Amino acid sequence: MADEGLVPWRQLALGMAMPEAGSSKRFNTGDWRGKRYPVTDREKCIKCGLCWIVCPDMAYLPDEQAEGFYKWDSYYCKGCGICIAECPKQAIEWREEKEEDKYGPACGS
Amino acid sequence: MSLAADALKNFEKITPKNIPLVEPLSKGHRGCQGCGEVLALRMVAKAVGSSMIAVSATGCMEIITSPYPQTAWEVPWIHVAFENTAAVASGIEAGRKALIRKGRMADDGAKVVAYAGDGATADIGMQALSGALERGHDFTYICLDNEAYMNTGIQRSSSTPWGAGTTTSPAGKKSKGQMTWKKNMAAIAAAHNIPYVATASPAFHLDLMNKVKKAITEAITVPGPAYVHIFSPCPTGWRCAPEDSLETARLVVNTRVFPLYEVIDGRYVLSRDVKKPKPVEDYLNIHRRFRHLKPEDIAVIQKRVGQDWDRLMALVKATNPEASAE
Amino acid sequence: MARRVGLEVSLACAEAAKLANVDVIAAYPITPQTHIVEHLAELVADGHLDAEFVPVESEHSAMSACVGSSAAGARTFTSSSSQGLALMHEILFIASAMRLPIVMAVANRALSGPLNIWNDHSDIMAERDIGWVQTFAENGQEVLDLTLHAFKVAEDARVCLPVIVNMDGFLLTHVIEPLLMPDQAEVDAYLPAFAPQQRLDISKPISMGMVGMPEVYTEAKKATLEALLGSYEVVKEHWAGMAEQFGRSYKPIETYRAEDAEVLFVTMGSLGETCMTAIDEMREQGLKVGSVRIRLWRPFPVEDFLAAIKGAGGLIVIDRALSPGVPAGPVATELMGLLYAKGLKVPVHNFVAGLGGRDVTREDFKKMLQKAKDAFAAGGEMTCEMVGVKE
Structure with missing residues (x-):
């Protein structure tokens, strides 16, 4: 990845400032996940949005296809399990994840 | 005089229905699994919104959001050093004030928000913070308290609670871990007679975001700083499961170990009256940092928690004379 | 037109900052720098200078506030000496690395111990490698001129570095000297308003002071070094401009x-x-x-x-x-x-x-x-x- 290579000194912005906001979005923190990932049972889900607000990694987003639901983002989820612990309806569960599944199409913007 | 109270009269609360969608702190940051500190910071950023100028102390939140070239900040952000966050924020506020007054810059309504860990606040940055609070700059200071120097490897700070084992306050034959009581930073901030002081926990996310929003509202309307002290669980440093991050942030409140309150113009307001507190061991048992404590040690903590709560209640009562007369 | 005045050199330095129409002064008192900041505080209090005077609680905070103020896009001035300069030490490197055009007058004084408030150069010699442009004044006129020149060099888009003007404590700072005080129009012609290259701005968010991993630290240092080396020509150019504007010429x-x-x-x-x-x-x-x-x-x-x-x-x-x-x-x-x-x-x-x-x-x-x-x-x-x- 270009980000991880060396930057010629002349190309650095003044004082090594970063003029691009939120450039960390390209960083795949989902890579850190262990062997499991959270899956929401939408039958049990009451659309409270707690999974969205309690996620330290912003791995849940309002689902544009299904109003009120939140979709999980494999690209950022580090697999901490806070969403599972906090869901008031126990609607989120661990599911086993195979290494090859983890590197699916990146949905990070 | 109740300037901050006046400013907050028509305060529009954040409710489950209008939680801001904006994420000034972006994805892709490098916080540990289950980091309660970055979660608290995310909530702070949401409550402040996009017109924030963020000022960071050196520490976990700085390194995980800014390894060049990856910044997790969608808003202007500056980090200078460890102990000087409040001073840097003072300078930004003063610079903007002068430029706006001299007509060289339009007032864009930006809010200066400084944030730092407990070491950068209660230890090395205490002098700069006290100076900035005393001088009355219009800014908001957020202390993200994870009760030790986590970035350098879990060394004790003056915010580490009694009995907690850290790498520089290890439990041993002659030690119960940290042998001193946690410094009360919110009380120290309040002693500066600033308009707004609050404590918060990410387990009570609406309360946390509303306090930050109040701090911002107050800082804009009333001259003077605001201070918000946020309990920020660190599963890595406290040696608890990442998924227990918020459970521990809830239990610390429900055991009265970390009471949630506001100090508005010097008036203490309890945010959550814990009428039936859970025993402190419910909280302590989650962390391996307290694992070495014996029942008699836990009794010492329980006693102290009770005393601290009573003192807080006395402050609430003393600063709200009209309420107690009713 | 310039006026011939007899003025304490500290006051001449403060007057230069006033003529530069600084936006923020963040300073902490230390002998023999005090007269500089006292005079600036007075100018602000009397309304002669429209600036924020931030009476910080230490020199460490003085330099930190200067970094914040300069990053916000304000023309920023401070002054210190000896122990105060030493207390700033940590932040001095960061100010130059962040390319912030802060101007500082240093009233050179001995370092403790033993405590000694009198002049020598031990304070500034401990700050040789901070990456700032540094000049040494010989007399009162030079203090005034070098201070104006400092803003001009610091803010030049080719430089963007902080500048220290050194003046011997007491031997210069506390001496009344005859000097030519330029008027505002002359100074304005020489030194236009500060137009920062970048600043903390919510309409154009940037991140300043990020972590420099081994992959970028060397390049960041090289960029700052080149800026300092490149400032040599700019320093001379603005001395030439000074000769043209004020009729006094200076050489390195x-x-x-x-x-x-x-x-x-x-x-x-x-x-x-x-x-x-x-x-x-x-x-x-x-x-x-x-x-x-x-x-x-x-x-x-x-x-x-x-x-x-x-x-x-x-x-x-x-x-x-x-x-x-x-x-x-x-x-x-x-x-x-x-x-x-x-x-x-x-x-x-x-x-x-x-x-x-x-x-x-x-x-x-x-x-x-x-x-x-x-x-x-x-x-x-x-x-x-x-x-x-x-x-």
Whole structure:
């Protein structure tokens, strides 16, 4: 990845400032996940949005296809399990994840 | 005089229905699994919104959001050093004030928000913070308290609670871990007679975001700083499961170990009256940092928690004379 | 039109900051810098200067607030000395690395211990590598002019670096001198309003002060180094502009009766004036002696210095600070390194004089010359000697 290579000194912005906001979005923190990932049972889900607000990694987003639901983002989820612990309806569960599944199409913007 | 109270009269609360969608702190940051500190910071950023100028102390939140070239900040952000966050924020506020007054810059309504860990606040940055609070700059200071120097490897700070084992306050034959009581930073901030002081926990996310929003509202309307002290669980440093991050942030409140309150113009307001507190061991048992404590040690903590709560209640009562007369 | 005034040099420095229409002054009191910041506080209090005066609780916070203010896009000034400068140490490197055009007047003073409030250069010699542009003033007029010049250089888009103007504590700061005070229109013509290259702005968010991993730290340092080296031409250009605007010209290295001199004194700051008087007296005695004064200390004007010493049979470098544990004082060490690098075998005799306010008199210069000449004649090695130590 270009980000991880060396930057010629002349190309650095003044004082090594970063003029691009939120450039960390390209960083795949989902890579850190262990062997499991959270899956929401939408039958049990009451659309409270707690999974969205309690996620330290912003791995849940309002689902544009299904109003009120939140979709999980494999690209950022580090697999901490806070969403599972906090869901008031126990609607989120661990599911086993195979290494090859983890590197699916990146949905990070 | 109740300037901050006046400013907050028509305060529009954040409710489950209008939680801001904006994420000034972006994805892709490098916080540990289950980091309660970055979660608290995310909530702070949401409550402040996009017109924030963020000022960071050196520490976990700085390194995980800014390894060049990856910044997790969608808003202007500056980090200078460890102990000087409040001073840097003072300078930004003063610079903007002068430029706006001299007509060289339009007032864009930006809010200066400084944030730092407990070491950068209660230890090395205490002098700069006290100076900035005393001088009355219009800014908001957020202390993200994870009760030790986590970035350098879990060394004790003056915010580490009694009995907690850290790498520089290890439990041993002659030690119960940290042998001193946690410094009360919110009380120290309040002693500066600033308009707004609050404590918060990410387990009570609406309360946390509303306090930050109040701090911002107050800082804009009333001259003077605001201070918000946020309990920020660190599963890595406290040696608890990442998924227990918020459970521990809830239990610390429900055991009265970390009471949630506001100090508005010097008036203490309890945010959550814990009428039936859970025993402190419910909280302590989650962390391996307290694992070495014996029942008699836990009794010492329980006693102290009770005393601290009573003192807080006395402050609430003393600063709200009209309420107690009713 | 400029006015001829008699003014304490500290006040002249403060007046320069006022003429520069600074937006923020963040400062903490320390002798002998106090008169500078007191006067600025007064100018703000009386409405003569529209600025925020931030009375911080320490020098560490002074420099930190300056970094914040400058990053917010405000023209920023501070002043310090000795222990205060030392307390700023950590942030000085960050200010230059972040390319913030802060201007600081340093009233040079000895470092503790023992506590000593009087003049020498130990404070600034401990800050040689901070990456700031640094100049040394010889007299009151120079303090005023160099302060205005400092803003011009610092804010130049080709530089974007902080600048220190050094002035000897008490010997300069507390002396009333006659000087020409330019009027506002003249200063405005020389120094336009600050137009920051980048700033903390919610409409264009940038991140400043990110972590420099091993993959980028070296490049970040190189970029700042090149900016400092590149500032040399800009420094000279703005001195030329100063000559045009105010009719006073400055050079990175000044010489006095150096053309045919066999031995040259090398000094910095106000000592240069005593040195010139001493040279006049020694010249009357037929001694072929002259002086070289370093005005631009960082970036060091290598070629100017070499041109200035050309033909000299020996150098007497006067240091006003110790560099304990190495063979010479800080200035002499640097100059000898430079001479060696250029393959020049000019003998150097080093004196450490005027520590902690100890006077350096014309007689001292004469004695130094004699000692150095003896040493040069003996062809011995470079020596370093502390002047006037009571045995």
